[in-house]
Amino acid sequence: MKFIKLTAISAAVLASTAALAADPVIVVDDNAAVAYEVEPVAVAYQAEPASYAYDANAGVVSNTTGAVVGGTKGFFSKVVNPASVSAEVGTLGYGANIGWSLNEKTELQAGWAGGDVADLFGGDFDANDINYDVDSDFSNPYLGVQLRPTGNWFTMGAGIIVPDNDIDVRANPEGSGDDAYYSVNGEEYLLSDVGALEGTIEHRNKLAPYLTVGFRPNITNNFGLFGEVGAAYMGKTTATINRVAGNTNPDAELVADQAEKDLEDKDWLEWFPIVKLGATYRF
Known part of the structure; x- marks a missing residue:
């Protein structure tokens, strides 16, 4: 019985590690072998914006590089043309x-x-x-x-x-x-x-x-x-x-x-x- 409990704990650790690889994990309990397939965990990463301007009213940070460059380009376009x-x-x-x-x-x-x-x-x-x-x-x-x-x-x-x-x-x-x-x-x-x-x-x-x-x-x-x-x-x-x-x-x-x-x-x-x-x- 002690052997079975140790086997179960080891299997649980292996299952946590294998979850990332989405490989099936076998757990032995009372001499019965059962296979479980663990779904992989998806992790999302978000790239940091290039520049920031804090909006006190909205309470958010937004990227303003495009607006500044676009506005300057529009101004010079009017002057030159x-x-x-x-x-x-x-x-x-x-x-x-x-x-x-x-x-x-x-x-x-x-x-x-x-x-x-x-x-x-x-x-x-x-x-x-x-x-x-x-x-x-x-x-x-x-x-x-x-x-x-x-x-x-x-x-x-x-x-x-x-x-x-x-x-x-x-x-x-x-x-x-x-x-x-x-x-x-x-x-x-x-x-x-x-x-x-x-x-x-x-x-x-x-x-x-x-x-x-x-x-x-x-x-x-x-x-x-x-x-x-x-x-x-x-x-x-x-x-x-x-x-x-x-x-x-x-x-x-x-x-x-x-x-x-x-x-x-x-x-x-x-x-x-x-x-x-x-x-x-x-x-």
Whole structure:
């Protein structure tokens, strides 16, 4: 009997070991041999994630590597591949812009417009009693947002212009020949005594905010037209009138100083009108 019990214990140990191999185990009890087949035990192992971000709300740890890489890739894809390019002409000059769509109603724009556009404003203006001819060389890089608030052709724009506009002015005397003169504060000063009045005016704002409204109809799936009207606040002006070298007539300095004051009081194009037309190609 003792032999049988020892045999049973040994068989149990063997059975535990053999369970992993799924081999039959024989147990002897009361001289009867019985064969049992033990099912193998399955063990599952789970690989550790590569990186972790703890979610305090869910109380779980999740892998975020794919989301970060995918989001970065999507961002650079938008930057490298813009939604549209446009050509424009208007009061800011001749230029172009590139647009990136943030969503179906919002587009970020970066562009430039410039050149000689003085003729668009008539090419001359009056400051007090003196008429001035204008020559210009505009450079207006800008960054803005174009919105479609109602989801159709109607648009609203806002942004910042970084103006670098050269504006040259030249006074036109009245009369002709030896009788040509400038009229300043009701007094007449001969051109021969004063000399030519030429100089520059410059807007003081280094950053000029702007607002526009417009329309942007699509002609085809890729091509469209647009028009905008609005204004940019360029700020007050600083005027400089050059004195004629060698002219010692005291009237020359008096007239030049008054001309500068009149030009600055005029604040020519302080609120700079924006009118533009253009065409757009969408990718």
